[in-house]
Amino acid sequence: MDGHAASRVPAGATGIPMDLARIRADFPILSEKVRGKPFTFLDSGASAQKPRQVIGAMVRMMETAYANVHRGAYHMSERATEAYEAARGAVARFLNAGDEREIVFTKSSTEAINLVAHGYGRGVLKQGQAVVISEMEHHANIVPWQMLRDAHGIELRVARITDSGELDMDDLAAKLADGRVGLVAVTHMSNVLGTVTPAERIARLAHEHGAKVLFDGSQAAVHRRVDVQALDADFYVFTGHKLYGPTGIGVLYAKAALLEAMPPFLGGGDMISEVSFERSVWAPIPAKFEAGTPPIVEAIGLHAAIDYVQAIGMAAIEAHERALVDRAMAKLPHIEGVTLLGRAQDRGGVFAFSLDTAHAHDVATLLDRVGIAVRSGRHCAEPLHARFGVESTCRASFGLYTTPEEVDLLADALGQAREFFR
């Protein structure tokens, strides 16, 4: 797009200025045309695009250092194992975990939450205890707890959100008051509203009432720096593919003592230290939770993605996306017929909107015609849409490569879309 070269966005206090033209040149797909138009990708919240650095690292690994990990007594397997474990180290530093053993690789955030629902939910929580989630959770942080409730006699409580789309802390406190809650599992950033939740306060409140806390960081970890020790998170999950890395790899951070106390999720190779037909002895953490051949190449891709965002700086990325959201929030409410869902103060580069004359799918089809990709529907958050009394919305989500001109294009196209359906 014309204008990208001119886009320079001031970074946070510590980062170097983000050179958007150079960043965009790292993402080959961004130079693709869609229906003859530049590809305006505003769906990074569903899955982000990949820079050459990630693609290259994965290819290089397969070309020069690939074998199964933790198995071979030969050089290439050792090389692969070293690269795989180096990725764990990179993730630990990315989250500021105190110990690399606290990082478990999964295939997704979804699997990581299911792992906790199984290992901590069934293994540690007792019948009659409760789990608290919120009204703005992704289905991935709802359904595993419903399954736990139905299979294990755990009560499921839902903390309310306010009309502005923020977690109702008073209601959360009320839900915790009887001391029966064993776990609070909430999003660190809503995938629909963009709301960033006050994770430190949530963790403190949970701990005061004897509950552990899990944060679904699938969105948050992409948009700002996460420090699991500062948050005092017991569990924190995120996924590679939203962080400009590959699909097929997710991360569970959990405090070592919790991982030690939890039974394994999946059984198989690599998660045992001793197997006979009578019994098996679990491997030490984190291997205990990594049964079978892990996503090796994907871990290397995730490592490259972490290196990539850290080279730009999470503070710079956060400032860039905040500027884009501010730009969108300054424009969209002035377009006749456009309604925004939620108006949280603390938010990342995600927002949902609707148009009075057209259904979300019709809007998305129109936007696609000018090359703009947004998500339409309920974004895996049906209860949240029910909470706001809307059938479906469109969602725009920004990445580190999104330009101010793309935000303007969205605003212009929305204004014209309304006319189209009048």
Place this chain on the structure above:
Amino acid sequence: MTDLFGDLRDLYQDVILDHGRKPRNFRRLDDATLTSRGDNPMCGDRMELFLKTAPDGAILDAAFQGRGCAISMASASLMTETVKGKSPGQARRMGDAFRGLAMTGTCPDCGEALADDMERLAPLSGVHEFPSRVKCATLAWHTLNAALDGAKEASSE
């Protein structure tokens, strides 16, 4: 003003926009003999279809209520208009032909028997160029089949 989306008029023809905005037969049938609900879980399109049938099964009246995109509303509206007076067999054959039309843009099986009715549905044929939208157009017909089968729920997922 709307040149930006100019060629989208192939999909959103005036007939579609008109039926989408003002769906016909958009009401409950209190004396319905067959009803079914249709749902696109991922999209948020939902409808309830009401059929009033004669003892021999012929569709005497058809109506619907629901919420959804312009394509799904227009498709349901046009369907209720075209199936009135049809036997269940005729209605099913029209549904099969319509699904083909929505997926391919053409209707080699339409034949003379269906020609007039299918012509009324032809404005929806543009949907075949939008694979993610085909199910919006076919939801009503899935719901019709479910109602004729005596099933309470249909999904076009």
